[in-house]
Amino acid sequence: MKVRTVRRHTRESFKSLLRNGWMTFASISSVTITLILVGVFFVIMMNLNKVATTIEENVEIRVHIDIAANKKERNALQDKIQNVSEVKSVKFSPKEEELNNLISSLGDDGNAFKLFEQDNPLNDVFIVKTKNPTDTIKVANEIKGFDHAAKVKYGQGSVERLFKVIKVSRNVGIVLIVGLLFTAMFLISNTIKITIVARRREIEIMRLVGATNWFIRWPLFLEGMWLGILGSIVPIAAVSTIYYYSYQYLKPKLASNFIQILDFTPFVYQVSVLLLLMGAIIGIWGSVMSIRKFLKI
Template sequence: MHIRTLGRHFRESIKSLGRNGWMTFASVSAVTVTLLLVGVFFVIMMNINNITSNIEKDVEIRVHIDQAATKQDQEAIGKKIEKIPEVDKVRFSPKEEELTNLIKNLGEDGEVYKPFEQDNPLMDVYVVKTKTPQDVIKVAKQIEAYEYVQSVKYGQGYVEKLFHFVDITRNIGIALIVGLLFTAMFLISNTIKITIVARRKEIEIMRLVGATNSFIRWPFFLEGLWLGVLGAIIPIILISTAYYNLYEYVTPKISIKFVELLKFSPFVYQISGILILLGGLIGVWGSLMSVRKFLKV
């Protein structure tokens, strides 16, 4: 295709938007409403996924070493844990550090434990992080069988429920997003089809005078692209403004470290890119599918 021909297609596609003002408005409105719903749902699901991921990352295994174990025994346990394929990080926490952390975490109530600093009843601990949170249960059971391991704690009973809840949330989110995208494609493409159907005579005439299929398709291809992109602009503005205000209002009020919203930047730019891409793809797809049925005269 020559550059001159491509330029003609660009000009014709833009002029067509103005010539068919009401149909353009209807198509852009359909894209706007649908992408607004898609965008809001994406924002909700991506923030839920971020929170659940932070909770999963916070899961760790605490291996309490028997007080009868010598220093060599402790080091041997640490080396065995490091050799487990699913283990990512291993950190040794001596009982003095454990008591200090206990007193600090309890605040004023921790003062009662200060007399135990000279005769510390706590045990040395290995803090273990796995490569994936789902490996925690498997690794904990393996470590539990080691000699001189007094106990292994990983939130047994709660961790299983957490992983189950996270899996359900993600599966439901994926299903809803896929369903919403298909609904968006159906609604938007049907609206664009109405625009194309209203101009079927124009297509038939172009076909009869010898215009090739590609020559006819290109203006409609570009027109669908403009409709999709134009329809994404308002959702992007509304979602960006609303999310900025929500982020500024909620973030200072959240005190739990793993419950936090995704940062405004680059998150909003990612959402904007997704909406523009979706709008453009759906607009192009709707136009091409509609034009194709009129190319046979």
């Protein structure tokens, strides 16, 4: 396509936007409303996914070593655990460290346990993490059968429910986002279709004077793209502003917690680019479907 033709199509698409003021406003409004919903829900789902991932990464298996096991037997147990294909890391925590952690976690109530510093009744522990958090249960059950593994803890019962909730929430989130996107496409497609219907006579005249199908289509494709891009401006501003204040409010409250939300930057830039691309693609898609299925050009 020649540069002169591209300029002509671009100029005509802008003229059409201005000439059909109310229809342009209706189309942009449709894009804006749907992208605000998609943007807000996407931000929520991405942060829930971040929280879920953080929780999964903190799931670990604590293997209590038999008190009667000597160093050689302990090392043999460690080697067997490390040889399990699903295991990512194995960290040794001596019983002295376990006692100190217990005392620290209990605060003032932990002072009573300082009496056991001379005669520590706790076990040495291997802290095991899996490559995939969902393999935790399988690996824990396998380790239970190893020699000198006195007790294996991984939050049995709670971990299963946690993984189930995370899986369901992720699946529901994906379905809702896809549903919102298709709803956005349907609404925008219908709005653009009405715009094209109102200009049917103009398109028929262009065909009568010999304009090719692609010569007619290109300005409409560009018009759909501009509608999508213009419609994404308000959602980008709204979602960025909402997330900025939410981030400023929640970040200090979560500072002492292992649960964290996504940092404002670069996440807000990623969401902005995504909304801009979604607006443009949905606008073009709406134009394509309207022209191809309705006008049969």
